[in-house]
Each structure stands twice: as structure tokens, then as C-alpha cells.
Amino acid sequence: MLFHPFWFGMKFKRFISELRRRNVPRAALAYLVVAWMVVQVLDILLSTFETPPFVMQGIVVLLIAGFPLWILFSWIYDITSKGIIKTISWMDSNSKESDPNIKDRLNKIIIFSLSIAVMLLLYNQFSNTSPFQNQGLFAHNQFNGTVAVLPLANNKPDQDTDYLGFAIANQIIGDLNYLQNITVRSSGEIRRFAGREIDLTGIREQLNVDYALVGSYLKEDNQIRVNVELVELEEFRMVWRSEDIEVDYSNTFALQDIVSKKVVDGLNIQFSQREMSLIEKDIPNIPLAYEYYLRSTSYPLDSEGDRLAIEMLRKSIDLDSTYAPAYADLGFRTQRLSFFEMMGENALEESVQYYLKALSLNSNNLSALSYLAVLYTETAKTEQAIELTRRMAEINPNNASTLFSLGYLYRYIGMIDESVARMEEAISIDPKNPNYSRIGVSYLCQNRYEKALESFRKGGGTTYSLTWQGLTLYRMGRETEALQYLEEVIEKESEPYILYSCKVLRAAILGNIQEGLRLAELLENANTSDSEGWYSLAAIYYRLNNTNGALRCLEEAVNRGYFNYSFMMSDPLLDGIREDPRFHAIAEVARQRHLYFKEKYFQQPELL
Numbered sequence: 001m002l003f004h005p006f007w008f009g010m011k012f013k014r015f016i017s018e019l020r021r022r023n024v025p026r027a028a029l030a031y032l033v034v035a036w037m038v039v040q041v042l043d044i045l046l047s048t049f050e051t052p053p054f055v056m057q058g059i060v061v062l063l064i065a066g067f068p069l070w071i072l073f074s075w076i077y078d079i080t081s082k083g084i085i086k087t088i089s090w091m092d093s094n095s096k097e098s099d100p101n102i103k104d105r106l107n108k109i110i111i112f113s114l115s116i117a118v119m120l121l122l123y124n125q126f127s128n129t130s131p132f133q134n135q136g137l138f139a140h141n142q143f144n145g146t147v148a149v150l151p152l153a154n155n156k157p158d159q160d161t162d163y164l165g166f167a168i169a170n171q172i173i174g175d176l177n178y179l180q181n182i183t184v185r186s187s188g189e190i191r192r193f194a195g196r197e198i199d200l201t202g203i204r205e206q207l208n209v210d211y212a213l214v215g216s217y218l219k220e221d222n223q224i225r226v227n228v229e230l231v232e233l234e235e236f237r238m239v240w241r242s243e244d245i246e247v248d249y250s251n252t253f254a255l256q257d258i259v260s261k262k263v264v265d266g267l268n269i270q271f272s273q274r275e276m277s278l279i280e281k282d283i284p285n286i287p288l289a290y291e292y293y294l295r296s297t298s299y300p301l302d303s304e305g306d307r308l309a310i311e312m313l314r315k316s317i318d319l320d321s322t323y324a325p326a327y328a329d330l331g332f333r334t335q336r337l338s339f340f341e342m343m344g345e346n347a348l349e350e351s352v353q354y355y356l357k358a359l360s361l362n363s364n365n366l367s368a369l370s371y372l373a374v375l376y377t378e379t380a381k382t383e384q385a386i387e388l389t390r391r392m393a394e395i396n397p398n399n400a401s402t403l404f405s406l407g408y409l410y411r412y413i414g415m416i417d418e419s420v421a422r423m424e425e426a427i428s429i430d431p432k433n434p435n436y437s438r439i440g441v442s443y444l445c446q447n448r449y450e451k452a453l454e455s456f457r458k459g460g461g462t463t464y465s466l467t468w469q470g471l472t473l474y475r476m477g478r479e480t481e482a483l484q485y486l487e488e489v490i491e492k493e494s495e496p497y498i499l500y501s502c503k504v505l506r507a508a509i510l511g512n513i514q515e516g517l518r519l520a521e522l523l524e525n526a527n528t529s530d531s532e533g534w535y536s537l538a539a540i541y542y543r544l545n546n547t548n549g550a551l552r553c554l555e556e557a558v559n560r561g562y563f564n565y566s567f568m569m570s571d572p573l574l575d576g577i578r579e580d581p582r583f584h585a586i587a588e589v590a591r592q593r594h595l596y597f598k599e600k601y602f603q604q605p606e607l608l
Helices: 005-021 024-048 053-076 101-126 164-176 187-193 200-207 249-267 273-279 287-297 303-319 324-340 345-361 366-378 382-395 400-413 416-429 434-445 449-457 463-475 479-491 496-510 513-525 531-543 547-559 581-602
Strands: 077-080 083-086 146-149 211-220 223-232 237-241 245-248
Touching: 024 053, 146 164, 146 187, 164 187, 164 211, 164 287, 187 434, 200 211, 245 249, 287 303, 287 324, 303 324, 324 345, 324 366, 324 496, 345 366, 366 382, 366 400, 382 400, 382 581, 400 416, 400 434, 400 531, 400 581, 416 434, 434 449, 434 463, 449 463, 463 479, 463 496, 479 496, 496 513, 496 531, 513 531, 513 547, 531 547, 547 581
Parallel strands: 146 211
Antiparallel strands: 077 083, 211 223, 223 237, 223 245
């Protein structure tokens, strides 16, 4: 009889009636509305004062924890004109309502809170002053598209300030790379537009983008003025335009920060507070240090440009030793120069120290993480490389550079199919990036030679691209065509490493064995850092009929971190040497290390 349905129904109805009498539903609604309003207001204020993300997270946890306490409070107490008093129980009140003004007060609180909430919604919707805000391009506060941030035009060309056009664009790109809901073309892609008059009619096809951020700047006296606008490229509509941004020239570092924030606001991108905290740039304490850094970014990626950039970066660091991006770029330029100019391992170790210094100053610096991950991949520090790629993925898993670095790592481990998959994913995000033509090496490891050639051609006429086209054609047995590409590189008198690599391959094709061996020994003595380079040298040694040299370099490649076992067993350039027992011993070491990393990391893909 105790649990009779009729009895239970009567009790439940009485409980609901008591909740209403004690105004618990109204109190709960008022709490939820006020809590939402508090979160919205604090989100604006905390972002303005650049408060760390954990502050907002703690506030949200407190508001959630406070909800049941508020419900309990509203059951026990009433807020009356006489203050807070204990609610009269149902039995004592004989089912009569307590103070009738309580409902009115709660209703007023709810109405007032909802009014504030509506005002906040309207503020978020219309706070951007752009006249294009209502065109519906960014529905639901979610940007949808790809953007190219093009070099700014100098309205008054001057050798002393021309560098700013690319430098400012490069900094904006660096900021946007931290946001997961936007795809922005890399600096490498837009560098070729620096100092050129930009025709927007061809940008959409050339860079495969939906929007272009364009602008100009002018330096007059001691002031620099910048304006930028976002253009939708299908119909050539201006989506938004910033007002003039003017700063003191000695305060140039503030310009990048101002422009980046306006770009993010103008694009109306949905982002988390954590993403915005990652965007925050290190700012040098001395403006001249930042100027030197910006000048370094404008120099081309060749040996001469690397030397000039290194000079500027050293000046920047001498003035301010706390600026992480300067160390990251100094490591990158030093690494490039040491490899292509065959400067040995001392310069390489110097690069490592620069990267580590950058990360000690800013552990989330994507450039330093990416550069160091590649270097560790090439130099047998595979575990460390994996850790760095994981950190990059935590910062922005949708970043093309992160995915391509992971594909690069997979190739050295010997997971070729996975390497191609990650690199193709990166290319789907950033299809016009010329650096991603290097996926051709992974295709070559699959013996997909035509696909490799197609990829290398997308790298343009760079010496790297031409060299790999020659090497691919050589593997295909098309030696005459291969020679044409090699000769083109040799005529350009490019960096020593590329130049000698092409000359030694040409000697192998032409049968100039002694000349080829002399050049191969020169490359070997240069002690290049890249373990994949040692593998290529092993293959050339064998084509020059020097089995001992081939096995020596192959063992060096494995010891330095190249565990691409499947390619070692299928590469046509090593056909014949696989009968040598010494080859099998070396290949077995590569196989064991390949399996170790595959089983330890790839069986748990979330680790990568």
C-alpha cells in the first residue's frame, strides 16, 4: 500500500506544487540567465586584459557548482522586503503562499537579466563597424574559406621601408596559424608577390583561395600608417575594410599586433580563449630589435639571403635576447646554410641550440617546433621529433605544416603509406604550397615515379625540384632526360651540396667513375646532417661500382635515423647489393628500428 501509484502521484503533484510555491523554478531560471550574462561579460573583459584561459575555466566551474547550492538556498529561504527569511513550510502555511511580492521580484530579475542578455547578443552581432557585417558571409560566427595574406604595398617606395610589406604579412600569417577554424596560405607561397603589383584577378587561381587580405602602408616623418581590407575573390566583393592604423615608427612592433587583432575581428572567426592566448606574440623590449627581425624575414631563401638574414637576426638578439621568434628564425637560417653550404655538424648543433632557446622563451612557438621536429627526424632523434609533432598537433591539429611534418617523420620511420596520407592531407589544406612538392620523395619511395615527377614539377624551377626530377628519371631508366635536369642545375651554380649532388649523379650516368668517386668522397667528408642524404649517397656509390662506400654510407644513414626498410628493399638503385650479407645486417637494423617505432607509436595513433 505504501508504494501505491495513486499515492505516489499525489505525493509527486504536492512536491511540484511546493516547488512552485517556494519559487524554485523562477530562482533556477534567474540563476541560469544571470550566469550566462556573467560569462558573456567576463569573456569580453578577460579577452581585453589578455587573462590566461584557466581563469575563465575556473569561473565556469564555480558557476556550475553554485547551481545546486542556489536551488537548495531557494528551497529553504525567501528574499522579502524584510530581508532573507526562512520559507514557511507547506504544513505550517496550510498551503498558503508566502510573500506574494517574491514572484514579482524574481520576475523583475529575470526580465532585467534577459534584457541585458539581448543587449550583449546585439553587441556581439553589430560591434564590428564594417558596413559589410550584415552580408551573411560568416553565418553563425564561423569563418568558412581560405585566405591569402598578401604583402602590403608601400605607397611611397623606399629601400629603408620596403621590407615592411612582406614582413607585416608574414607576421599576420604566423598569428593566424594558431587558429583551427581558418586556413591561411603560408609565407613561402606569398613571398613571390613581395615587391610586385598584385592583380587580384589571378590570385584566386594561383593560390587556390577564397579571400585575399590586401593593404598598403605609408611612412611619413616618424609615423607609419597602414590600412587593410578583405576581398572575396569569386565576385570581387570587399568584405570589410579597417580604418587607418597609425603608430610611431619607433613603435613598429605594435603595428603587427594591432593589425593581427583587426584581421581576426574582421574575419569574424570563431575561436577559443586558448587559441587567442597562443596568438599573443612575444614583443621585443627594444623596437630596433624588432626592426632587425622584420628585415631578416624579407631576405630570400638562398645562401646569400640566409647570410643577410643571419646578420640581421644576430643584431636583433644582441639588442634583445628575450625574443623567441628571432631565435627560431636564426636556427632555421643557420640550418639551411650549414646544409647547403656543407658547413658540418658544428653549425647544425648551433641551430639546435637556437631552436631550444626559442622554445625556452615560448614553448608554443610553432616555427621552432616545426623546424626542430624536422631536424630531429633527420638526425636519429626520432623520439624527440615525435614529441614535438605531438605538441604541434595539440596547438593546432588542422595546421598543414603540422601534418606535413608528421608525414616527413613517417617517411624516415619507414611508414610510407602513412607518410603519403599525412602529406596529402596537408596539401588538401594548403594545395599551392611549393614546399609540399617534397611529397614527391614519399611517392618515389612507393615506386610511383610519375606521381613523384608530377609533384616535383609543382615546386617550380628550384634547384631542389630539378635535382629530384633528375634523380627520379634516373631511377626510371630515362637517363637522357635526367641529364637535362642535372645540367640545368649545374649551370645555375647553385649551393655546393646541390651542385655536387648533381655532378656526382651526372658522372654516374656518363660512366665517369673516377670523377664520380671524387665527388662522392667530397660529399661524404662534408658530413651532412640529413640521414636521407646519406642513403642517397649510398645508392650513388653503388652505381659507381663502389660497394664498400655504398655499405658504409648506408650504415651511416641507418645510424643517423633513416629506417625506411621497405624502400631499401625495393629501390632499383640498390639492385644487386642486396645479395651482400653486409647489406642484410644493415637492413635488419633498419627493420628492427622501423618495427619499434611502428609498434610503439603507430599502434596508438592518438599519440601522434
